[in-house]
Amino acid sequence: MTRGFFITGTDTGVGKTVIAGALILIIKHMGCRVCGMKPIETGCMKSENVVQKAESRVKDTLLIPADGMFLKEIADMDDSIDVVTPIRFENPLAPFPASEIEGIPVDIEKIKKAFEDLLRKYDMAVVEGIGGLLVPLDRNYFVLDLIKHFGLPIVIVSRPGLGTINHTLLTVNYAIKEGINVAGIIMNYSQPPENTLAEKTNSRVLQQISPVPLLGIFPYLEDLQKDTIERAAVKNLNLEIIRNYLPA
Numbered sequence: 001m002t003r004g005f006f007i008t009g010t011d012t013g014v015g016k017t018v019i020a021g022a023l024i025l026i027i028k029h030m031g032c033r034v035c036g037m038k039p040i041e042t043g044c045m046k047s048e049n050v051v052q053k054a055e056s057r058v059k060d061t062l063l064i065p066a067d068g069m070f071l072k073e074i075a076d077m078d079d080s081i082d083v084v085t086p087i088r089f090e091n092p093l094a095p096f097p098a099s100e101i102e103g104i105p106v107d108i109e110k111i112k113k114a115f116e117d118l119l120r121k122y123d124m125a126v127v128e129g130i131g132g133l134l135v136p137l138d139r140n141y142f143v144l145d146l147i148k149h150f151g152l153p154i155v156i157v158s159r160p161g162l163g164t165i166n167h168t169l170l171t172v173n174y175a176i177k178e179g180i181n182v183a184g185i186i187m188n189y190s191q192p193p194e195n196t197l198a199e200k201t202n203s204r205v206l207q208q209i210s211p212v213p214l215l216g217i218f219p220y221l222e223d224l225q226k227d228t229i230e231r232a233a234v235k236n237l238n239l240e241i242i243r244n245y246l247p248a
Helices: 016-029 066-074 095-102 108-121 143-150 164-177 197-209 226-236 239-244
Strands: 004-009 034-037 045-053 056-064 124-128 136-138 154-158 182-188 214-218
Touching (some): 004 143, 016 034, 016 124, 016 154, 016 182, 016 214, 016 226, 016 239, 034 066, 034 108, 066 124, 095 136, 108 143, 136 143, 154 164, 164 182, 164 197, 182 197, 182 239, 197 214, 214 226
Parallel strands (some): 004 124, 004 154, 034 124, 154 182, 182 214
Antiparallel strands (some): 045 056
8 A cells, every 4th residue: 555655856956845745735635644754854954952961051953954844844743853854964965975074874774763653653654855866875875775665656856947858757767667656747846937948848748758647737836835835736736646546
């Protein structure tokens, strides 16, 4: 039985977080208990927290994961952010180089345990990856390997502009080659439309030649309030295909 979706991208900065939030809201709308998860986040902001330890007060530095906090709020979760985003780094890099610079190894087992804990509580999980399929989490472990372990179908988020056909098909075909179930593609306007010829034709071309369905074209949103995201998701995503992945 499918227990959710893994959201990956053709590249970084394609708007995976907003699409993950949209899918969370759609699944909630369909009556399932759903959680969000961002297993690893880099580029986290530092926050100094003064805590009482024994007889003294000391500063404890926290790393705040913006994407993880967004998904936690969208899903109305009361879980600790340490479960939603168990691995956090300050440097805005792929996890492997960030971990080397900061001297903190990526604890894959911690991620797996957090995922298992969430699925004991929720019907489904929407997991947002970091970058694309071959972003390294460790020297010999990639986002692709985490997807295989979770066993979730993937949703590929792509850009609408020039170059996206190649990037999207590379991602789709490599995932299929690796035995991953690709639920479909969502073309996302993470930036305002430029109204180029490529933007006007790319979705139609992908519908004609992609081996997996186009789940929708998600519009650029000026505000990211829950109601705004949910309205856009209901209007622009293929709800029937998404519903087919939900528990009976």
